[in-house]
Amino acid sequence: MKIYNQLSEFKKLDHAVVTIGTFDGVHYGHQKIIRRLCELARATGGESVILTFFPHPRLIIDPENQDLKMINTIKEKAQILADLGVDHLIITPFTRDFSNLNPEEYIQNVLVETIGTKHLIVGYDHRFGKDRKGGMPELEVCAKKFDYNIEVIDEQDINDVAVSSTKIRQALLTGDVALAAKYLGYHFSLQGRVIKGDKIGRTIGFPTANLFVEESYKLIPSDGIYAVTVDMEEGSYKGMAYIGQRPTINGMTRNIEVNIFDFNKEIYGQDIKMSFLEFLRHDVKFTGLEALKEQLKQDKENTLNFFKKLSQNA
The missing domain is CATH 2.40.30.30 (Riboflavin kinase-like)
Known part of the structure; x- marks a missing residue:
């Protein structure tokens, strides 16, 4: 797996199969998204790309709250993603300027023109862009405009409890x-x-x-x-x-x-x-x-x- 510490280090691909997220913990639900990402890349002759962020967006958007702790270090996360078979990992420094991109700017500038996205796989609750205003409606409108396909992965359950990084952190903080x-x-x-x-x-x-x-x-x-x-x-x-x-x-x-x-x-x-x-x-x-x-x-x-x-x- 190739790792990039800036978007500017990445050379645009002809056929990128992309997913986006912090993926803290790379938990059961994340793994389903990532396995589908790699499967689709193989099936379409493309290359799998994960766009992740460091530091965690919440630490930039809400700098007064420094209590948030991560399940994985960035090195641990990269190793898990490599083991899952991902081709490219882009670790984007999450900044105020980046967080202020409106949804269409984010899709056009980052996903399309920088990465070369042809297939985009996202979780059911994926939000992006300034004030997290971007969602499925914006992705679908831009898919027609910029010629990429979208696939949505449903929420994952274990024992009828939705998996989330927050619930994992809570379990660890109680010793479970x-x-x-x-x-x-x-x-x-x-x-x-x-x-x-x-x-x-x-x-x-x-x-x-x-x-x-x-x-x-x-x-x-x-x-x-x-x-x-x-x-x-x-x-x-x-x-x-x-x-x-x-x-x-x-x-x-x-x-x-x-x-x-x-x-x-x-x-x-x-x-x-x-x-x-x-x-x-x-x-x-x-x-x-x-x-x-x-x-x-x-x-x-x-x-x-x-x-x-x-x-x-x-």
Whole structure:
């Protein structure tokens, strides 16, 4: 997959099959759109193109509200889209000027004259242009004028609940990583560099790798203990992760740590990927390190039981 960080980097195609959106999470509903995009590109002899935006449009349109966090970093999103078979990914810096394009200017200048759109695939609720005034009526009028076809993908449901990035964020913020995985079609993950901590975990028999996530816009799940898998240079391992401020030792900052099972190598400075499979319990303040140690023993047993059941049901 070719990646472009500006529209100006993209060379207009003769037959572009295009879809547009932020695609945060690249969830189950997004995946149906993208698979159809790639299928149509193959069937028509065209090339699949995704036009996405960074930063998220809501952060530009409503700059006072910086609480919005993303399910994927831009790098994670690009990898998922590449795995789905997309040919071209255009990451457009979303600016005030861009947001002020009226619907027809947006279609003509961006979709037609810059990208070369011949087929456009959009979700049922797609909105675009200044004040999000553009929708299906504008797309249909311009389709005749600029000679492109439109295909609309219906809303996707899982267990009678409409899939949306907002619902996935809500699930993660309450720790329900299993529900998030059902919506996403894969396990939510955090990726980052292993940094040095204060090594308290080692003193009680539970050494942890401390994870630093560089992207401040990346969503971090609710505080608590989770069953996770950890992927790194040495391979893939099971483990239990902790997110929280370590109240038992009166911690002042929020930490992301993982106790990797059957692993004792130094991995400082290495990048790892931690995938969240199951929420085990909320963060609790214990009376001291001995009480914490006893709870961690139980947490590890619960985590191993989870993985045992998972393998039995596979």
